[in-house]
Amino acid sequence: xxxxxxxxxxxxxxxxxxxxxxxxxxxxxxxxxxxxxxxxxxxxxxxxxxxxxxxxxxxxxxxxxxxxxxxxxxxxxxxxxxxxxxxxxxxxxxxxxxxxxxxxxxxxxxxxxxxxxxxxxxxxxxxxxxxxxxxxxxxxxxxxxxxxxxxxxxxxxxxxxxxxxxxxxxxxxxxxxxxxxxxxxxxxxxxxxxxxxxxxxxxxxxxxxxxxxxxxxxxxxxxxxxxxxxxxxxxxxxxxxxxxxxxxxxxxxxxxxxxxxxxxxxxxxxxxxxxxxxxxxxxxxxxxxxxxxxxxxxxxxxxxxxxxxxxxxxxxxxxxxxxxxxxxxxxxxxxxxxxxxxxxxxxxxxxxxxxxxxxxxxxxxxxxxxxxxxxxxxxxxxxxxxxxxxxxxxxxxxxxxxxxxxxxxxxxxxxxxxxxxx
Amino acid sequence: xxxxxxxxxxxxxxxxxxxxxxxxxxxxxxxxxxxxxxxxxxxxxxxxxxxxxxxxxxxxxxxxxxxxxxxxxxxxxxxxxxxxxxxxxxxxxxxxxxxxxxxxxxxxxxxxxxxxxxxxxxxxxxxxxxxxxxxxx
Numbered sequence: 094x095x096x097x098x099x100x101x102x103x104x105x106x107x108x109x110x111x112x113x114x115x116x117x118x119x120x121x122x123x124x125x126x127x128x129x130x131x132x133x134x135x136x137x138x139x140x141x142x143x144x145x146x147x148x149x150x151x152x153x154x155x156x157x158x159x160x161x162x163x164x165x166x167x168x169x170x171x172x173x174x175x176x177x178x179x180x181x182x183x184x185x186x187x188x189x190x191x192x193x194x195x196x197x198x199x200x201x202x203x204x205x206x207x208x209x210x211x212x213x214x215x216x217x218x219x220x221x222x223x224x225x226x227x228x229x230x231x232x233x234x235x236x237x238x239x240x241x242x243x244x245x246x247x248x249x250x251x252x253x254x255x256x257x258x259x260x261x262x263x264x265x266x267x268x269x270x271x272x273x274x275x276x277x278x279x280x281x282x283x284x285x286x287x288x289x290x291x292x293x294x295x296x297x298x299x300x301x302x303x304x305x306x307x308x309x310x311x312x313x314x315x316x317x318x319x320x321x322x323x324x325x326x327x328x329x330x331x332x333x334x335x336x337x338x339x340x341x342x343x344x345x346x347x348x349x350x351x352x353x354x355x356x357x358x359x360x361x362x363x364x365x366x367x368x369x370x371x372x373x374x375x376x377x378x379x380x381x382x383x384x385x386x387x388x389x390x391x392x393x394x395x396x397x398x399x400x401x402x403x404x405x406x407x408x409x410x411x412x413x414x415x416x417x418x419x420x421x422x423x424x425x426x427x428x429x430x431x432x433x434x435x436x437x438x439x440x441x442x443x444x445x446x447x448x449x450x451x452x453x454x455x456x457x458x459x460x461x462x463x464x465x466x467x468x469x470x471x472x473x474x475x476x477x478x479x480x481x482x483x484x485x486x487x488x489x490x491x492x493x494x495x496x497x498x499x500x501x502x503x504x505x506x507x508x509x510x511x512x513x514x515x
Numbered sequence: 516x517x518x519x520x521x522x523x524x525x526x527x528x529x530x531x532x533x534x535x536x537x538x539x540x541x542x543x544x545x546x547x548x549x550x551x552x553x554x555x556x557x558x559x560x561x562x563x564x565x566x567x568x569x570x571x572x573x574x575x576x577x578x579x580x581x582x583x584x585x586x587x588x589x590x591x592x593x594x595x596x597x598x599x600x601x602x603x604x605x606x607x608x609x610x611x612x613x614x615x616x617x618x619x620x621x622x623x624x625x626x627x628x629x630x631x632x633x634x635x636x637x638x639x640x641x642x643x644x645x646x647x648x649x650x651x652x
Contacts, residue, residue: 221583222580223581223582223583223586224583226580226581226582226583227582227583227584230582235522236522236525236548236609236610237610238582239526239646240598240610240611240612240646240647241578241581241582241585241596241598241612242578242598242610243578243580243581243582245576245578245580246576246578246598247576249576249578250574250575250576250598250599250600251574252576253574253575253576253626254573254574254600254626257574257626324579324592325577325579325595326579326580327576327577327578327579327580328576328577328578328579328595328621328622329576329621330576373610374574374600374608374610375600375607375608375609375610376608377608380573380574380600
């Protein structure tokens with residue numbers, strides 16, 4: 094019944110860039126996409142004439158209800174000056190742009206187009222936290238959000254099941270948070286490019302300036318244990334376990350393998366592409382794993398002929414710290430229950446044997462939900478090409494990386510495996 | 516009861532303090548919430564099944580940063596609420612609010628604790644609406 098999914102012809106990634114992620118008062122989603130697009134043009138080694146783009150696939154989740162703007166495709170083709178080229182918006186909650194990426198790959202692999210732009214964008218920060226919380230909850234099942242589940246609440250519920258089974262606690266997640274900040278510090282595009290140590294110093298400085306009692310903490314863990322700086326969002330998850338509300342955009346250029354060398358000196362191949370769907374919380378037999386991730390991984394590994402051991406670096410969907418831990422298990426990097434130990438042993442740090450979220454992840458790079466999927470792929474592309482700047486991983490012969498994107502309660506998950514062949 | 520086997524009927528059941536799911540007459544599979552056809556045998560032969568509402572807590576959270584609709588009901592940082600996954604004695608799981616516990620000290624709540632369904636009512640935009648909650652049995 095199940096055959097190995099495959100691409101009709103090779104597809105290469107030859108360009109890509111993201112806007113800075115953050116909360117921008119004076120800029121909207123079009124401005125951010127424009128930033129990403131112009132930098133993407135510069136990233137193509139041998140240049141791209143924008144008029145040669147044959148189609149646009151765009152990921153976005155919330156524009157209808159946060160911006161009262163639907164039908165983003167033609168807004169974007171106008172912005173980019175590529176009307177009348179076709180454009181389509183894809184929605185898969187926080188995995189929206191991974192679906193756009195997938196549609197773009199399929200369009201090229203099928204032979205329909207040779208040159209395709211895929212992108213993602215989200216503008217969230219101009220809404221109140223309560224409105225954003227309510228809007229994001231719409232990506233859960235109707236029975237979940239109508240019961241009062243929020244997104245942090247869903248992952249917090251999953252965390253209690255994980256802690257119960259594997260005898261862990263919320264404090265064990267500090268290692269994930271500390272690593273995210275450590276990596277984001279080296280990413281100029283990150284929303285929170287600051288280490289926890291620097292945040293501690295900033296807090297003390299601020300109090301001093303206001304002539305208030307100067308707080309002091311023994312170390313970073315003590316800081317993260319302080320409810321004044323790290324309050325509960327959805328117990329047992331606290332503020333520093335959660336990705337932020339962000340605005341941002343990102344785009345990538347996909348071309349057919351046979352013309353890739355015309356664009357790039359080191360084209361990167363889409364080696365594996367997988368996607369799965371998953372159950373809402375109450376239908377999951379096991380709350381400590383995501384069946385959609387496992388399906389996506391199965392497909393992507395089968396297509397690429399590669400396995401978890403071959404993945405040298407990965408971006409995984411750390412919308413919450415607990416999520417990163419579970420994804421590293423579902424993708425087969427670590428055994429069930431071992432992900433949290435691996436994080437605490439430093440195995441997933443930038444210099445470790447399995448660097449995870451070198452970009453700073455959703456937690457610190459930021460999580461403009463519809464831009465996240467392509468931004469994860471972008472980080473892997475930059476790392477494989479040795480263009481990740483200060484955060485370049487110290488791995489000799491880096492050839493294979495993967496990006497894992499999740500939407501909803503794990504209702505939609507994808508895995509993209511990139512490989513540098515030349 | 517000639518209600519369609521769907522989400523609307525599920526919520527209408529709440530108003531009568533009944534937890535309504537479905538059973539497949541063909542293969543015996545049970546479902547909560549109801550669904551329009553059996554996804555085990557794909558026969559269109561469902562009947563209503565009322566669940567007793569006794570079960571145990573599987574996983575939960577106490578929500579301190581709340582959505583707009585819950586803020587309007589007075590919930591927030593100083594008044595969190597609890598939601599969770601409950602496994603019913605019939606063998607299926609469902610999500611609901613967890614009440615009658617200390618919402619500000621969620622660490623005192625134990626996974627596995629026995630619970631019983633309750634159907635409190637709340638005013639939403641001037642209309643009384645029942646929801647599913649579970650209380651310590």
